[in-house]
Amino acid sequence: MAFAAIHPEAGRIDATLPDLGRGLTWDQVHKTRPRVALRCPECGHGVHAKVSARKLRYFAHDPGRPTDCAWLNESLEHHLLKLELATAIRAADWHAELEVRAPDGTWRADVLASSHDGTQRVAWEAQLSPITNEDIQERTERYWAEGIGVCWVSPGGKAPWIGSVPSIRVQEPHDDQPWTVVDGPAAFHFEHGTWIVIDAPQLTAFIGWVLHEQTIVHRVRSRYRRIWYPTSEGYRRRNLIWTTSRHIDTETRHEAMRQRQEERKRQREKQERRAEQQRQAEAEARRIEEERQREVQRQEQERQRKIREAEMAVRWEEQQRQRAIEAEQARRRREAEERQRQEQARAAEEQRLWQEQREHQMAVQWWAELSHTQIQELQDAVAEPLWKKQATRAEFDTQGASADNAYGIAIYIRRRLHGILRPSPASLHRLPAVVPVFVRNAREAHDLINTGNIEPARVVHFNLPDHEQMSLM
Numbered sequence: 001m002a003f004a005a006i007h008p009e010a011g012r013i014d015a016t017l018p019d020l021g022r023g024l025t026w027d028q029v030h031k032t033r034p035r036v037a038l039r040c041p042e043c044g045h046g047v048h049a050k051v052s053a054r055k056l057r058y059f060a061h062d063p064g065r066p067t068d069c070a071w072l073n074e075s076l077e078h079h080l081l082k083l084e085l086a087t088a089i090r091a092a093d094w095h096a097e098l099e100v101r102a103p104d105g106t107w108r109a110d111v112l113a114s115s116h117d118g119t120q121r122v123a124w125e126a127q128l129s130p131i132t133n134e135d136i137q138e139r140t141e142r143y144w145a146e147g148i149g150v151c152w153v154s155p156g157g158k159a160p161w162i163g164s165v166p167s168i169r170v171q172e173p174h175d176d177q178p179w180t181v182v183d184g185p186a187a188f189h190f191e192h193g194t195w196i197v198i199d200a201p202q203l204t205a206f207i208g209w210v211l212h213e214q215t216i217v218h219r220v221r222s223r224y225r226r227i228w229y230p231t232s233e234g235y236r237r238r239n240l241i242w243t244t245s246r247h248i249d250t251e252t253r254h255e256a257m258r259q260r261q262e263e264r265k266r267q268r269e270k271q272e273r274r275a276e277q278q279r280q281a282e283a284e285a286r287r288i289e290e291e292r293q294r295e296v297q298r299q300e301q302e303r304q305r306k307i308r309e310a311e312m313a314v315r316w317e318e319q320q321r322q323r324a325i326e327a328e329q330a331r332r333r334r335e336a337e338e339r340q341r342q343e344q345a346r347a348a349e350e351q352r353l354w355q356e357q358r359e360h361q362m363a364v365q366w367w368a369e370l371s372h373t374q375i376q377e378l379q380d381a382v383a384e385p386l387w388k389k390q391a392t393r394a395e396f397d398t399q400g401a402s403a404d405n406a407y408g409i410a411i412y413i414r415r416r417l418h419g420i421l422r423p424s425p426a427s428l429h430r431l432p433a434v435v436p437v438f439v440r441n442a443r444e445a446h447d448l449i450n451t452g453n454i455e456p457a458r459v460v461h462f463n464l465p466d467h468e469q470m471s472l473m
């Protein structure tokens, strides 16, 4: 099914135009006798003019058709969309050619729109079958390489390439609505900072805007590629959209504003970073200074401690020295005291010996005053009364005068000490306690008492003469 065919004399004819584009009428090619030898512009096979049940004029391949012709398997739906595109292009006062093939075969357009002067061309591609992104990209670039604009048109919802090439999605007439564009054209909303798909303009109007360059293809800045769809209330990613230069300017202004904001934010963050670095540097400097002061303080304390230790060591040494001196002095003192004590002991011993010697000499003189007779006389004076009155015998120490008895002669009665006979006046301190002493007469008693070393009551004397009675001789 095709709208274009090659007429043997007129050349390329178009079933969608009243004069077939060549000043002919439909009747001149439809059901003529003999048949006009029409050929397919794509494959060269014979075609014949037909009219569908819905009064749509087209060309159909003759029997024995090749299987690889591009137009062969196109659906009616595809054909209707192509027809709609061509009709809209013509309504915008542009030429529309269907099923056009590049002379060198590099491209083949469903509908090629051309300006009157032929300087501008836009290919409109009704793409119903699946096509990869790579293929559609490549075919788009082929048009651009020839200076031909292009717009891919999808009547269905499943067209993943929408927005990756110049493209729109259209919706067929419904509820008294003509063909409308439901995806592709968008407007920039400054306050929201986003592109918004505009709400279903008519396809005819849209094609007019494109051909008169009121609407152009725009490559969305990467930041704004999430496009808002009010009807589905969601975002979709689009790289290419259709819009006006005013909206592109708005996007540019928004981008500039946003960059200014980001720049301000960067500046603010930079200042904050600088301030933070400054604060950290100051804190670090403070920390170092505090550390230094602590170190100075620590060193000072260490110095003070060493001074104190040195002072203590000096004091301790001084104390040790002082203690040694004191110990030496004490030792010398003790030695002196010992020497003195020994000296005193020696002197006392000398004194005692001298005393004993003196006492002994005195005792010798004391007893030298008496003769044996006189001594016997005195012993008798003591013994006789005892014998006469008490019949007790007085025993006189056979050792005679002894130092233990103060150089007197001990008197015993029944072996008990009874008294001391005539102790020496110089040795009275040696007398045994209590017992009386016996002397010859008052003069001798007086000699003893005068020493003050004996109580007068202890002294018993007799009336014996100092000298021997000459009469007795």
Ligand SMILES: [Zn+2]
Residues within 6 Å of the ligand: 040, 041, 042, 043, 044, 045, 061, 069, 070, 071, 072
């Ligand atoms: Zn063909």
